[in-house]
Amino acid sequence: MIDIRKAIEIGRVNLLRQVRDRSDLFFVFVLPTIIIVALGLQFGGMTLVRVGIVAPTGDAAATALVAQIKGDSKTLDLRTVATVDELRSLVERGRLEAGVVIPNGFGAALSGTGTVSVTYLATTGALTSGVRAPIEAAVARLAAITTAARIASGATGTDAAAARPLAENLYDTVPGITIDAKTVGEAGMFAGFSGFTFGASTQLVLFMFLTSMTAAGRLVWSRKIGVSRRMVSTPTSVATIVAGEALGRFGVAMLQAGYIIAVSSLVFGVSWGDPLAAGALIALFGVVAAGVALLVGALARTPDQASSMGVFVGLAMGALGGSMIPFQVMPPLMQNIARLLPQSWTLLGIQTLIRDGGGIASVAPNLAVLAVWAVGVMALASWRFRKAITG
Amino acid sequence: MTGEPQAPVVLSVRGLRKRYGDLEAVKDVSFDIREGETYGLLGPNGAGKSTTISIVCGLLRRDAGEVTVDGKPIDTGAVAAKAGIGVVPQDLAIYPDLSARENLTFFGRLYGLGGARLKSRIDTCLELVGLADRANERTDHFSGGMQRRLNIAIGMLHEPRLLLLDEPTVGVDPQSRNAILESIAALGREGMAVLYTTHYMEEAERLCDRVGIIDAGEIRAEGTRRELVALVGQRDEVRLTATGDLGAATKAVGALPGVGGAVVRDGVLELVVDDARGMLPRLLDAVDKAGATVRGVDVVQPDLEAVFLHLTGRALRDAS
Numbered sequence: 001m002i003d004i005r006k007a008i009e010i011g012r013v014n015l016l017r018q019v020r021d022r023s024d025l026f027f028v029f030v031l032p033t034i035i036i037v038a039l040g041l042q043f044g045g046m047t048l049v050r051v052g053i054v055a056p057t058g059d060a061a062a063t064a065l066v067a068q069i070k071g072d073s074k075t076l077d078l079r080t081v082a083t084v085d086e087l088r089s090l091v092e093r094g095r096l097e098a099g100v101v102i103p104n105g106f107g108a109a110l111s112g113t114g115t116v117s118v119t120y121l122a123t124t125g126a127l128t129s130g131v132r133a134p135i136e137a138a139v140a141r142l143a144a145i146t147t148a149a150r151i152a153s154g155a156t157g158t159d160a161a162a163a164r165p166l167a168e169n170l171y172d173t174v175p176g177i178t179i180d181a182k183t184v185g186e187a188g189m190f191a192g193f194s195g196f197t198f199g200a201s202t203q204l205v206l207f208m209f210l211t212s213m214t215a216a217g218r219l220v221w222s223r224k225i226g227v228s229r230r231m232v233s234t235p236t237s238v239a240t241i242v243a244g245e246a247l248g249r250f251g252v253a254m255l256q257a258g259y260i261i262a263v264s265s266l267v268f269g270v271s272w273g274d275p276l277a278a279g280a281l282i283a284l285f286g287v288v289a290a291g292v293a294l295l296v297g298a299l300a301r302t303p304d305q306a307s308s309m310g311v312f313v314g315l316a317m318g319a320l321g322g323s324m325i326p327f328q329v330m331p332p333l334m335q336n337i338a339r340l341l342p343q344s345w346t347l348l349g350i351q352t353l354i355r356d357g358g359g360i361a362s363v364a365p366n367l368a369v370l371a372v373w374a375v376g377v378m379a380l381a382s383w384r385f386r387k388a389i390t391g
Numbered sequence: 392m393t394g395e396p397q398a399p400v401v402l403s404v405r406g407l408r409k410r411y412g413d414l415e416a417v418k419d420v421s422f423d424i425r426e427g428e429t430y431g432l433l434g435p436n437g438a439g440k441s442t443t444i445s446i447v448c449g450l451l452r453r454d455a456g457e458v459t460v461d462g463k464p465i466d467t468g469a470v471a472a473k474a475g476i477g478v479v480p481q482d483l484a485i486y487p488d489l490s491a492r493e494n495l496t497f498f499g500r501l502y503g504l505g506g507a508r509l510k511s512r513i514d515t516c517l518e519l520v521g522l523a524d525r526a527n528e529r530t531d532h533f534s535g536g537m538q539r540r541l542n543i544a545i546g547m548l549h550e551p552r553l554l555l556l557d558e559p560t561v562g563v564d565p566q567s568r569n570a571i572l573e574s575i576a577a578l579g580r581e582g583m584a585v586l587y588t589t590h591y592m593e594e595a596e597r598l599c600d601r602v603g604i605i606d607a608g609e610i611r612a613e614g615t616r617r618e619l620v621a622l623v624g625q626r627d628e629v630r631l632t633a634t635g636d637l638g639a640a641t642k643a644v645g646a647l648p649g650v651g652g653a654v655v656r657d658g659v660l661e662l663v664v665d666d667a668r669g670m671l672p673r674l675l676d677a678v679d680k681a682g683a684t685v686r687g688v689d690v691v692q693p694d695l696e697a698v699f700l701h702l703t704g705r706a707l708r709d710a711s
């Protein structure tokens with residue numbers, strides 16, 4: 001029989017002790033941030049920003065603009081979208097980071113005298129600044145050429161259509177405009193922001209586990225100094241104590257997850273996809289991490305042993321589970337091992353949510369595997385921990 | 392015994408037995424503690440005191456016997472019944488990275504306290520053990536004596552019917568020890584039943600209404616101090632301060648007829664003898680022949696130390 005209030009109290013004290021430990025603060029808060037930044041910078045150029053484009057078909061000017069945008073930036077993954085409504089919905093759901101709408105009659109309008117507007121769509125500000133730069137550069141270039149052609153045609157009476165190629169040829173030899181355009185195009189400091197997504201998701205999985213493991217050492221210590229035994233001597237069932245200690249490790253894992261999610265989304269603009277589905281994945285993985293920590297806390301004889309066991313288990317499972325090398329580039333044998341680990345199921349689940357959107361249903365298999373892990377590890381750990389404190 | 396109506400029994404221990412492998416740590420131990428009574432288990436290290444306490448508070452499974460608190464049977468699964476018991480373990484069991492108040496709050500909640508009552512009990516207990524002005528400091532900044540006092544405060548926080556204290560003063564400075572003994576005496580006066588284990592004869596004499604003398608897992612004798620001392624009978628306790636080969640001298644003296652027990656403690660030869668006056672010349676002679684020189688002689692009233700010596704032929708405290 002579990003007394004929920006007492007279990008929560010035991011969990012609360014665990015969490016309190018964890019946040020009070022200065023030496024752990026570095027590992028919980030500083031280290032993951034550094035790694036996420038480092039990975040973000042390293043992988044920044046590798047990952048493409050998805051930008052949807054709605055453009056009129058058969059419009060040479062529009063096609064040229066798209067080509068220009070494409071040519072200007074290596075970080076954009078341009079996709080053609082049929083309608084403005086579809087584009088808007090894709091951007092809103094996070095399937096695309098941004099969208100560009102080139103209006104119908106774009107080419108004709110350029111040759112005319114009116115204002116032509118290219119619409120730019122994006123949800124978050126952080127993304128906007130990075131993605132906009134290459135698009136703006138392309139548009140700016142086009143605007144400069146168009147302006148030049150219009151001025152030339154106005155001044156000399158030449159046909160606007162004939163003035164355009166002239167202006168285009170001249171463009172690269174007019175220093176002021178060239179420099180402006182290129183500078184804007186390359187200065188986007190968040191251009192590689194998707195690298196943070198990779199770093200944040202892998203480090204989330206790695207550090208949730210490692211941080212739980214630091215709590216395992218603390219658990220052995222409680223056993224050693226007799227605090228666990230003292231709990232048993234109070235009118236508190238062993239089941240409650242086990243549940244409370246498990247809850248404490250779970251709280252620690254979730255604290256770590258909360259921090260990484262908060263920092264990565266607020267500072268680096270990482271979007272974690274459907275909150276319910278991501279929450280379920282992370283919570284189940286937290287239960288697994290708590291269970292393994294409880295198990296290590298029950299099996300280790302000394303806090304030091306627990307720490308080294310914990311770090312070993314955490315790093316090994318993290319590495320094999322895809323936290324250090326992207327799952328996709330692992331050799332086949334390693335991929336097969338990874339497929340057994342809760343880390344890979346969590347990571348692939350999260351990456352599915354981030355990349356393709358979708359809700360609980362899209363990660364149902366991941367959730368199922370994690371649930372099996374959670375139940376199995378918790379059962380084993382509870383049994384061993386019960387033995388360790390009553391033996 | 393007086394004719395006063397006796398207070399009800401709080402703790403009853405009957406025929407307790409516990410083995411660790413081949414070692415029989417507790418052999419058929421029985422005793423009762425009544426309301427308001429402080430009962431001492433006096434015995435050397437390894438006598439089985441902690442094992443007995445662990446069984447009584449439901450931490451350790453017993454091999455045989457019965458334990459009841461207020462008539463309710465206690466065993467490892469008797470969760471609710473543990474509410475009536477407070478435990479002060481021999482080894483400090485407090486969180487070093489929490490403050491005294493946080494420790495008390497945590498264990499108080501496990502004992503089922505909460506709200507205003509928990510708060511007022513914490514204040515009372517902090518006051519009682521003299522930690523009120525250090526309540527919000529982390530306990531790893533405390534002295535050993537202060538940690539011990541907190542260890543005790545946790546045990547009595549929920550005003551248990553029965554308080555178990557397992558050598559609570561070991562490694563404590565004399566001042567803290569005094570404070571501890573005083574606060575425990577106060578609990579007894581309030582009607583708590585107290586089980587106090589120690590290997591310090593003076594503590595048992597000062598604190599306990601009744602004492603059970605335990606050795607090698609057995610209670611060898613039990614009673615008030617006066618009753619126990621009477622066991623030594625008309626015998627006297629002689630203390631010879633001596634230099635030289637004290638080991639040989641102890642052997643020689645111990646072999647003499649009329650000597651009940653002989654041990655060395657801190658350079659003093661302690662003997663229980665039938666008749667100090669008549670035997671003294673023979674004792675001095677034997678010591679002399681064994682190669683030691685007597686510097687001083689004391690004939691003292693027997694105390695619990697002497698009772699232990701009389702019962703077991705050994706010293707209560709490990710000879711240094």
Ligand SMILES: Nc1ncnc2c1ncn2[C@@H]1O[C@H](COP(=O)(O)OP(=O)(O)O)[C@@H](O)[C@H]1O
Nearest residue numbers: 411414416434435436437438439440441442443
């Ligand atoms: N967990 C254990 N396993 C094996 N032997 C033990 C254990 N605990 C105590 N003992 C032995 O049982 C005897 C009684 O120990 P204990 O109850 O701790 O005595 P005391 O508290 O009087 O010093 C000692 O010989 C001790 O070595």
Ligand SMILES: [Mg+2]
Nearest residue numbers: 440441481558
């Ligand atoms: Mg002991």
